[in-house]
Amino acid sequence: MGFADYSIAEIAEDYKLSLESVFQLCDRLGIAYQDAETKLALEDAKAVIMASEAQNSKKPKDQS
Secondary structure, three states: OOEEEEEHHHHHHHOOOOHHHHHHHHHHHOOOOOOOOOEEEHHHHHHHHHHHHHHHHHOOOOOO
């Protein structure tokens, strides 16, 4: 498995997520990490991003 040069902190920043929510996704997906600066494997980074997008798409949109 290749490593992305992409840390948990960078994912949180780029996708407008809290660090805690990224840690929770990692825990749910069984992805090991030490802290916010942990670099994730490419497949793990993609899994976290896809899971966060799926989670966000389930949230109700603001209705005007």
